[in-house]
Amino acid sequence: MPAVVLHVCDKFGVRGSSIHGVSRLFSWWFPRYDPKRFDVSLCGLKHPEPATAWLAEQGIPVHHLRRGRFDPRILTDLVAEVRRRQARILHVHGYAAADFGRIAARVTGARLVLHEHFADPRMPAYQAVADRLLARFVDRAIAVSESTREFLVRRRFVPAERVRLIWNGAPLEEFAPVPLERALAVRRELGLPGEARVVGTIGRLNAQKGHRYLLDAAARLMARRTDVRVLIAGDGDLREALGRQAAELGLADRVVFAGHRADVADLLGAIDVFCISSLYEGTPLTLFEAMAAGKAVVSTAVDGCREVLEDGTTGLLVPHADADALAAALERVLGDQRLREALGRRALQASRRYDVRAAVEAMEALYEELLAEPEAAA
Secondary structure (H helix, E strand, C coil): CCEEEEEEECCCCCCCCCCCHHHHHHHHHHHHCCCCCEEEEEEECCCCCHHHHHHHHCCCCEEECCCCCCCCHHHHHHHHHHHHHCCCEEEEECHHHHHHHHHHHHHHCCEEEEEECCCCCCCCHHHHHHHHHHHHHCCEEEECCHHHHHHHHHCCCCCHHHEEECCCCECHHHHCCCCHHHHHHHHHHHCCCCCCEEEEEECCCCHHHCHHHHHHHHHHHHCCCCCEEEEEECCCCCHHHHHHHHHHCCCCCCEEEEECCCCHHHHHHCCCEEEECCCCCCCCHHHHHHHHCCCEEEEECCHHHHHHCCECCCEEEECCCCHHHHHHHHHHHHCCHHHHHHHHHHHHHHHHHHEHHHHHHHHHHHHHHHHHCCCCCC
């Protein structure tokens, strides 16, 4: 019989965004697990969210415990769910899932995999205390970048020998370059001139993503180039504030806020340069998508971005929170077609290392490694 793996997640949307990156990962991972070897299901600690319905549409039902963030009943509910499912592995995502999950795994005898998606510079003090107390209950931890690996070891007290680096990835075939006719049609739909040079970004509209620096950079850039437009796709709690900033900078008619869009490949086809302005990251999924679409990428040199991109070869890297540097890099790429095409071509070639199937196969190998080990004494 296949081994039962229960993914446990704190939340599926973050601060006003309807679908968090980890939700997209679940939608890519679950259909690719080998059903002959693993029976995989998903549990959420809190109440249903907009992403719950979206995941169900992808064929991934979520069992919600419907508890508050610090509700101690999460533990008894989770233990009951592990036993009901007869789960042999708990694969946890998020602080609360990790805390309650480690105890539940210890109580039930399941093995525990802690998946860290980014090096959180604002990790709460209580979490450091919990991690120190519960570190010995982590059988394996997955880091999505070298910086995340270091975070797990130094800040979350996971023994280094238990950490595995498994890069995020994307279903590359879904983001292959789109035909020119389709790209132009998307531009018309969004009100972007066909002859414009378009800088695009996709992601949650929150402080982490650094959109305010992108808008500041755009103002500098547009003062020198009248043909530049900016496309910002995504939702989040900063939507109104960013709209006000664009208006105050005089960019209201040159910046398009597209909201949450599912047609990521079409959006990527409609832009000339993809921009990541984040202040910190793990490895953003949109980076792999843009690379698979053959787009030139300008990114802040944060965490996994600087590990995936080779500056000057597969993208351009700039300091974070530096609008001047970001504007200069964008202007350089927009003004040099040969550079833009070369960066996009090499990014497309490099993207082949980040197919989501490789990530799933690595997780399956990790599960088998754990299942082959003798169980720890209670």
